[in-house]
Amino acid sequence: MEKYRQLNIKLTPQRLAILDYLRDNTNHPSAEDIFKAVKKKFPTMSFATVYNTLETLLNKGGIHELKIETGKKRYDYDVTPHHHIICIKCRKIVDLYKDYKIPLPDEITREFELINKTVEFYGTCRNCKKRH
Amino acid sequence: MEKYRQLNIKLTPQRLAILDYLRDNTNHPSAEDIFKAVKKKFPTMSFATVYNTLETLLNKGGIHELKIETGKKRYDYDVTPHHHIICIKCRKIVDLYKDYKIPLPDEITREFELINKTVEFYGTCRNCKKRH
DNA sequence: GTTTTTGACAAGAACGGTTCTAATCTGATA
DNA sequence: TATCAGATTAGAACCGTTCTTGTCAAAAAC
Structure with a gap:
């Protein structure tokens, strides 16, 4: 997919799974939502990978971080202004x-x-x- | 002070100190900011009291809670819409x-x-x- | 004026989300 | 195939907040 390529990061299977989940779940999931879902596919998946990937994607402008809750962050695959x-x-x-x-x-x-x-x-x- | 009376809560010395701090520090302090400041006056002050008081004030509409940071809440003495x-x-x-x-x-x-x-x-x- | 009740305070444990650490693994490149 | 940077993992540490338990003080009841 074009957006993936534009990110210019190493697209490991774990990262792809996280990206795919974000793309397909536009309900602004939390890190835990992502972790739980991706762990089904990669049972060894750890929170560190989720957070690392999210930070990488953030820095590349591939996702947005929503600070709507105080307790937890939520993430948005859609980076067009809205x-x-x-x-x-x-x-x-x-x-x-x-x-x-x-x-x-x-x-x-x-x-x-x-x-x-x-x-x-x-x-x-x-x-x-x-x-x- | 009029606002204090309207809150219709028992105005203990600790609560008064917290309210005064919020009134005089309009830089939207966090619970820790409040705790640190009020602890100078009441060395036995605990976080529980700060949080309990903040929740009581919130319920009475005496303060606003700002969810601008994800990590910590900040508080606003000014409840007029802005x-x-x-x-x-x-x-x-x-x-x-x-x-x-x-x-x-x-x-x-x-x-x-x-x-x-x-x-x-x-x-x-x-x-x-x-x-x- | 003493007892009872109520509610506030204090200290620290527990909790939830996030970040950090250290070790291991992977995959691209030489 | 060997090298090496970067990614992954498991779990510890961390930080802000909430909960628990016991104590205390003021007001109410007697």
Whole structure:
């Protein structure tokens, strides 16, 4: 796959499995989610490999790290700019592809060189709403 | 102080010290920041008390919890709605008092009952920029 | 005014996610 | 085939947070 090649890293079987899992599971999995899934294919898989691979991919810009939970990080294969809606009950995360132009006051732009922004919406999804 | 009274909790000396620290340190301190500072006044202070108090204050709506870092939570005495600009180098957080109206597409509002939103800007502050 | 009850505090253990360490393995290159 | 850098592994260490247990102090009940 083209994206894989662009990463310009050694594509070991473990790394491929991690990448494939991320590509096929767009529900923003955590390191543990990835570990559990990939361990089925590679029983000797360790957390170190998951974290090492994630860091390598991060540095190459192949994935995004979501800091939406405080307890654990979640990962996103989709690196095109987008925002998220998070269900505060089940922690489901839904993507939102919209480019919001949000003006910043001058006193901020004088003080900060802006790099990027995230907009996060919190609410309850229909499922969690039903079972009140 | 008026806000303290409105919290409607038993204002023990330890809790007062924590509240005072939060009121006087608007740099969004972490639990450890609070612990270290208040321990000077109460050498027997424990983390349990800090966390217990923070949770009580949270439940009473007296403070806000910022989930900007993944590793640790940070706390905000200011509960009026506002957003943040975060320096990716020194993790300084600056407040931004602006009420952005951000429209959500219908397919989202059908699926989610929106509760609130956060807008976070990331960049480098002038200080960190200087020492490139 | 003493006893009882309630809730806050303290110390440290436990926990969960992440990072580090040291040893081993793999695979590309010479 | 030998070399060597980099990847993998298992488990220890780490850090922030939560939990547990016992103690203490203030308020309520008697």
